[in-house]
Amino acid sequence: MTAARVRAGLVALAGAGFVASAFLTPPFRGYDPALMPVPVANPLVQPAGFAFAIWGPIYLWFVAHAGYGLWKRAEAEDWDATRGPLIASLVMGAGWLPLAHVAPVAATVLIWAMLGTALLALARAPQRDAWLARVPLGLYAGWLTAASAVSLGVVAEGWGLLPGPAAALAMLALASAVAALGLVRLRTGPAYAVAAGWGFFGIAVKAAGAAPTVAIAAACGMALLAVLVWVTRRL
Secondary structure: OOHHHHHHHHHHHHHHHHHHHHHHOOOOOOOOHHHOOOOOOOOOOOOOHHHHHHHHHHHHHHHHHHHHHHHOOOOOHHHHHHHHHHHHHHHHHHHHHHHHOOOHHHHHHHHHHHHHHHHHHHHHOOOOOHHHHHHHHHHHHHHHHHHHHHHHHHHHHHOOOOOHHHHHHHHHHHHHHHHHHHHHHOOOOHHHHHHHHHHHHHHHHHHOOOOHHHHHHHHHHHHHHHHHHHHHOOO
């Protein structure tokens, strides 16, 4: 058995653990306010609950990605290039949900590490088999781009570093900058922008009544992603 085939199997195993974690852990809808020095029951930076439904397509697409990679592309060099960082991200992801229920700061550090390895995997993903290679990785990395900024924003507010509106605006700016860098420099693609934009949309919907400035900033982030996708597809 070649090293590439072993890595293909490890992607499948890590992906299975990643998906199983969601079913073995209580549903997550945000950090427990009781775990923070400044309890924040309803952070402005956190998307509306419906936005978390994106995990359904991400999980299903990951199953297809891992299965096809093991069955048809186990020895393919272009597919194999993604596997090292992807395995690392999925292994960390399998442990993220249990950690998020008890340790917001540690979970924030971990989700940024997941994002970094996910972006590296996406940057290496092949152009062929795009719907099974790049799209699932793009959705995963795009959502993590929004989620990692949200996590940092909730921690910043919960530890008294920033008030709610300032935390939301700062993290939207950070997520927009990371997403722009990914689209322009790493050519992360439309699926990445869609998932990151979905996170922004969830924030905009939740903030629309309570903090219109935050909602407008989130809408601006979505518009920026749309423009960058249009521009990068023509370069």
